[in-house]
Amino acid sequence: MPDATELELTAQELRNAHSESIVDTEFHRDRATLVANPQSITQVLNHLKSKGYTFLASLHGVDYYPHEPRLGVLYELLDMRRVDRITVKARVSTDEPNIPTATGLFAGADFQEREVYDMFGVNFDGHPDMRRILMPEDYEGFPQRRDFPVGGEPVLFTYNEEQNYGKDV
């Protein structure tokens, strides 16, 4: 992990290279996070990749309901020579959940971006094949969003066996 000082230096370096690219930095429990502007996420990732973070370990989504902007896309980058990790976070709103794709930089982002789209409804602009990966194609809604109903079946007990599907038994 870069320590807090190194994280600030990296953030300043990125701000100098691309203005407005870094919104904030977080250093919590020895984990360094750069909060990036979603519009300039490609430049940020490209810069970090050329710095040595050549491996995208994970790409995932988070719903920060009720905080705004609600959705977050997290990129976990790994520098395999220095054995150093850094997290890049980009927050997007549910009204306009668009963010440029990372498939041009990391080919492995393909399926992971599809999963984030499937579960959280984040559209990755420029993705070669932006469709659902886990849920059926005709599924409606994004099930990992916090306002999505949990769903499922009512559990059958003696008191409700008359109302539910057990009534014919």
Next chain:
Amino acid sequence: MEIGREPLSDFRVRQLKARDMLRGDLEGEDLERYVEERVMTTTVDRAVAWARGNSFFPLTFGLACCAIEMMSIVASRLDIARFGFEAFRASPRQADLIILSGRVSIKMAPVIRRIYDQMLDPKWAISMGACCSSMGVFNNYALVPADKFMPIDVHVPGCPPRPEALAHGILRLRDKVQGHGKEGWRERYDAVGTEELLPDEATLSSPEVSIFKPGDTAGA
């Protein structure tokens, strides 16, 4: 089997009678008694059901962790071949029993329904484990219980069920196929009338008695 329990002299008598019958010496009342003793009548339906129930061809089809338990019933400890169910078939066209062993996601459900439709009649289905009977711990958007999209003959509860439980389920299915299936556990254990007693409305609404209403899981 019957012969072994009889005294040797009786056995010898029957042997001699059989010899007489084959020679054509047995006539009249003796012949009637001979036929009554040795011929069993049944219907073709019952005979076919007996044969079917003793030779299920299960489908080689595993869904999740229950499939590991399903595999072990063919192994030496439980050895389902004792009952004639060991021939797991790799094609639904050759199988007549599908064991849903694991969770069924809503994307998998049409696939399973299609496999079930490809099986030839007569066919049976066992829903194994909590997930595909009632969605179990995955009671959410992703799963669908098996009863929603196909007929199930026997539900085996458990998470996962022990292999013995599955073997028991298959034997219950055999009883069902052979036409003397026992229905619910309350009938089987002579426990009709042991349903959960519920407090009436007056008790529920009175504030001094602190009990949860049915279905009230808050604070649980």
